[in-house]
Amino acid sequence: DAKTTQPPSMDCAEGRAANLPCNHSTISGNEYVYWYRQIHSQGPQYIIHGLKNNETNEMASLIITEDRKSSTLILPHATLRDTAVYYCIVRPPFGNEKLTFGTGTRLTIIP
């Protein structure tokens, strides 16, 4: 799987948009970008994934650059419950393939 680079930590004010960047310059043409988050002492939670088009669901938006070398996860109106470690992962589309987690970004929402 391609390697990803994320900042180790970020802060965001409650109610503001949280923008979490991820670099994946070695991504292959068939690899998807996945985002998961892990709230303290819970199992990781799937957020969103995409290939090359921007994606949006009820949790977040995913913006992937045209060259696919980087992406941004956007939480439009961050709440205190969004405080978590966010993982950006790239992997082939085959659903039964393993996920390899890096160190992620620890996002802290400030009241």
Next chain:
Amino acid sequence: DAGVIQSPRHEVTEMGQEVTLRCKLISGHNSLFWYRQTMMRGLELLIYFNNNVPIDDSGMPEDRFSAKMPNASFSTLKIQPSEPRDSAVYFCASTPYYGYTFGSGTRLTVV
């Protein structure tokens, strides 16, 4: 759907004892993954199964660890004999294609 169910939630055992962790998959999911999380090493994939067949067990630390999937909905991870360095949170996850669903984890402490 109750999600992925792990038991027990917490386990404290003495060094040398056998430990069995259990995981019930979501109905219809055909892939099962076992992860271990520690502060030092983060989230590590131990083993995963597709359609009850072990596909990759390269993450299993040593012969003391074994995993089985006797049917499509249930898996066990066994450590025999357990050692203090096995203390960690163990997660299982299942997926039908994309978007893994993780259980709440088993916190294992070996004293």
